[in-house]
Amino acid sequence: MKHSIKIRINGQWYLGDVETGMTLLQFIRDEAGLTGTKAGCENGECGACTVLMDGKPVRSCIILAVEADGSEILTVEGLREGDKLHPLQQSFIETGAAQCGFCTPGMLIAGKALLDKNSNPSKEEIMEALGGHLCRCTGYKSISKSVEIAIDKIK
Numbered sequence: 001m002k003h004s005i006k007i008r009i010n011g012q013w014y015l016g017d018v019e020t021g022m023t024l025l026q027f028i029r030d031e032a033g034l035t036g037t038k039a040g041c042e043n044g045e046c047g048a049c050t051v052l053m054d055g056k057p058v059r060s061c062i063i064l065a066v067e068a069d070g071s072e073i074l075t076v077e078g079l080r081e082g083d084k085l086h087p088l089q090q091s092f093i094e095t096g097a098a099q100c101g102f103c104t105p106g107m108l109i110a111g112k113a114l115l116d117k118n119s120n121p122s123k124e125e126i127m128e129a130l131g132g133h134l135c136r137c138t139g140y141k142s143i144s145k146s147v148e149i150a151i152d153k154i155k
C-alpha cells in the first residue's frame with residue numbers, strides 16, 4: 001500500500017508516494033537523494049543514520065517514512081551555514097576525527113543535538129551524547145575532543 005507523504009529536509013519539502021515499510025533513512029537517501037546519512041546496521045544500534053527530527057536526534061533506520069510525514073528533518077548536508085562549515089565540521093577536520101568517515105554524519109548530528117540544548121556540556125555529557133554511536137576507526141578521543149573544540153569556536 002502506498003502513502004503520499006511530505007517531509008521537510010534541510011528546509012526543503014520532499015514529496016513521495018511510499019510503501020508502508022519504507023524507513024525514514026531510505027526516504028532520505030533514495031527519495032531525497034541525500035546520501036550523507038549513512039546506512040550502517042539498519043537495526044538501530046550503530047548511530048550512523050542519526051538525523052534530527054523536529055529537533056531531536058533519532059535513528060532514521062528504525063523510523064518509518066510515514067511516521068515522519070510532516071516533520072522537519074536535519075541531515076548532515078544541512079549543517080553548514082551558507083558557505084561556512086558548521087564549527088563541529090571544522091573541528092572534526094582539524095582533529096582528524098573523521099577517518100573512514102562512515103560514522104561521522106551521525107556523530108556530527110549527535111554533537112549538534114547536544115550543543116543545541118546545552119552550549120557548554122561537560123566531558124561526561126559529551127561522552128554520554130556520543131555514547132551510542134559506534135566508530136571502528138578513531139577510538140573516540142578525537143571525536144569527543146572535536147566537540148570540545150567546537151564549543152570554543154561557537155563561544
Ligand code: FES
Nearest residue numbers: 040042045047061
Ligand atoms: S544504521 Fe541506523 S542505527 Fe545503525
Ligand code: FES
Nearest residue numbers: 099103135136137
Ligand atoms: S571514522 Fe570510520 S567508523 Fe568512525
